[in-house]
Structures are given as C-alpha cells and as structure tokens.
Amino acid sequence: MERFLSRDAQNFRPSAIRAFAKLINDPTVISFAGGSPSPETFPTERIAEIAGRVIRERSSVALQYGPTRGLPRLCDFVAGVCRSRGIECSGADVLMTTGSQQALDLIAHTLLDPGDVVLVELPTYIGGTSSFYVRSAEMAGVAQDDDGIVPESLAEVAARTKPKLLYTIPNFQNPSGRLMTQPRRAEVLRIAAEHDFLVIEDDPYGELVYVAGADTLAMKSRDVDDRVIYLGSFSKVLAPGLRCGWIVAAPELMAKFEIAKQAADLCSGMLDQSIVDEFTNAGELPPQIEKVRAFYREKRATMLASLDEHFYARATWTPADGGLFTFVTLADDIDAGALVPRAVSNGVAYVPGAPFFVDGSGRNTMRLAFAKENDERIREGIERLAAVLWHVD
Ligand SMILES: Cc1ncc(COP(=O)(O)O)c(C=O)c1O
Helix, strand or coil, rough: HHHCHHHHCCCCCHHHHHHHCCCCCCCCCCCCCCCCCCHHCCCHHHHHHHHHHHHHHEEHCCCCCCCCCCHHHHHHHHHHHHHHHCCCHHHHHEEEEEHHHHHHHHHHHHHCCCCCCEEEEECCCCHHHHHCCCCCEEEEEEEEEEEEEHHHHHHHHHHHCCCCEECCCCCCCCCCCCCCCCHHHHEEEEEEEECEEEEEECCCCCCCCCCCCCCCCCCCHCCCCCEEEEHHHHHHCCCHHHCEEEECCCCHHHHHHHCCCHHHCCCHHHHHHHHHHHHHHHCCHHHHHHHHHHHHHHHHHHHHHHHHHHCCCEEEEECCCEECEEEEEEECCCCCCCCCCHHCCEECCEEEEEECCCCCCCCCCCEECCCCCHHHHHHHHHHHHHHHCCCCC
C-alpha cells in the first residue's frame, strides 16, 4: 500500500508519547505519565443536565450543522476571554476549532509548504510538531531558560534558518511547565518582526495558575503588526472531550483558516459548542476555573514537596507555577528513556523528556504530570522514582 501514500503521509510520525501511554494502564503503577486533565475536575452532572436540555430544547441548533466560524454567542464569550488576556477583539474575530489541536492542523495546512522551517521551543509539545511534520515542514529548536525563550538563541536560529513560523507556549508550557516573562515576550516579538516570521501563541494552560502574581498576559496583547496567531481552549478548564478551542489572528489569515476548516469538518461539533455555550452563558466558568485551580494546586504542592525531599541536590525541576507538569533535569549521565522499564516494574511511570526535543537532546530529562494521582500516591510515586534513579530506599 506504500505506493499509494502521499509524500506528506510518507513523513507521518506516530506520537512517541501516545504509544508509550498505552503501556501504563496498570492501576498498581503510579502514573506521572499521562498529560490529560483529571476527570475529577469535570462538572459532570452539570454537563449531563445541560446536554439533556439543549438536545431536547435546542435540537435545531445543537443537532444541526452550524456556522464554520462557530456558534455566535460562544464566539462573543470567547472574545471576552481573550480581552481579559489583553487581546483586543470581538466575536467576529474568533474561529472556533475542534480543540486547539485542530487549530494547529489548520494553520499548518494554510501556511506551510514542504521544507518550510518552523521554530519550536526546546522542549515543545509533541502535538504541535506532529501538525507541522505532517506538512513536511522542518523543525528548528530554540533554547529556553527559566524565563522562557532565550532571545540570543532565537535570533541566531532565525538568521540561519529563515523560518516562516515560531510555535510557542508562553504560559506553563507543555512539557516544561515554564512561564515566559513579559520582557521575553516583548523580545520574541521584536525578533519576529526583525526576521519577519509569524508566531503561533498556544495558550491552553493560562488559566491554571497556582501562585499569586504570575503574569500570564498574552503575547498577542503586544502584537502591533498582527503577526501572532493566538490559540485558546476549554480543554484544561472544562473537559477536553468537548473539543472546543479557538483561533484569533489577522483577518486575512482567518479567512483562509475558515476555508481550511470548511474542508476539514464544515463546523465544529454543535452539541459540544452548545453545551459550552450554555455553561459559559450561565456564568459558571469563573467558579469552575477556581475549582480546577484549587484541585491541582494541592497536588502540585505535594509533588514539589516530595521532589524537595527525595530529589534535592540530585536533580533540578521547574516550579510548575501553573499548568499540569513539572520538568525534571537529571545528571548528564542518566538516560531517562532507558530507565522507563525499570521504573514501571517498580510501580511508577513518567514520560522521558527526549521526544519533546526536536534536536535529539534532553536524554537526561523527564516530564512529571501531577493531575492524575492523589496526594498519597504522589508521595509514594516520587519515593519509588528516587529509588529507581539512585538505587536508594
Ligand atoms: C500545548 C498544547 N496545545 C494544544 C493541546 C491540545 O488541546 P485541545 O484539547 O484544545 O485540542 C494540548 C493538549 O494537551 C497542549 O498541551
């Protein structure tokens, strides 16, 4: 069948993480591996009640095709969310997508030709790079430190590779958990203007904040020449099964994304959008966000305290001031990927960091998600992990 595949399909790469996640369904294994939100945060009964109601009372909308741009009242709500993040826009500037993952695919389809260069953070979200790889784009990695993208690295790689796009996750990045500082965001935009490339700002974690004073104001709030394509999502604050994300970008680009979306799925699921619309219109999103924050804040504190206890002076890790992950850097000679089988047989799982680095680095890193396990299992899991890494009890 190979001979029937398109050139792009010949470059398809299965996700290293998804393949790996399948291995860890054993309940005796404490898992820091999966990247999904906890189902305990879903307002399940409320969603069930709203779903029943919209199906019965608004079937001509909820069970019908809808506008490609999205349900108008939901687009207006989303525009309000964006304004609260510093982005000037109205409902007419929003395109609802089937999760922000679809936004990445539509952007890649619309902007990338084979061989075009996309700059990505080292490390970066694998779903982002998959969307670019399926269009046969080339990835070039840009260094990060604790403040986010390192401007000197960005300028150097941009000068060398002439990129079309930069893909960045400034708020509590997946997988590193880092928050990019505001001065760095300004620098990134300055360099983007100098080298004339577009910026995808992917922001699914901006509302998951656990500390006071974290400045999550969108990079797009500084976007004077409209080069930032801003992506948001309800997945991490409400429920990812509802597949509701969005794009806000320059009108000329939005018109093209809309055509790409017509070809992809005509419109995003109207039942999903109707449920999210009813929920948000009833004013329930802010208290839901507070609940979700409180839920993860505690788990994050437990994980950081356990790391302090068992990893101190042996590794470094990011503070996870928001989001779902902390990213651990071990001594140079430890290969986190090679240790996975031993960890799993000792009852603890994590995701090795290397697949998140497009340049083949990061062998001594790992991503730990604190969403899934309870406090007791988080403590136990970190202790087990220390035993595997350093042969200690
Ligand atoms: C950085 C990033 N972008 C996009 C997505 C996809 O989210 P959605 O459910 O909105 O498609 C994820 C999901 O984990 C993510 O971590």
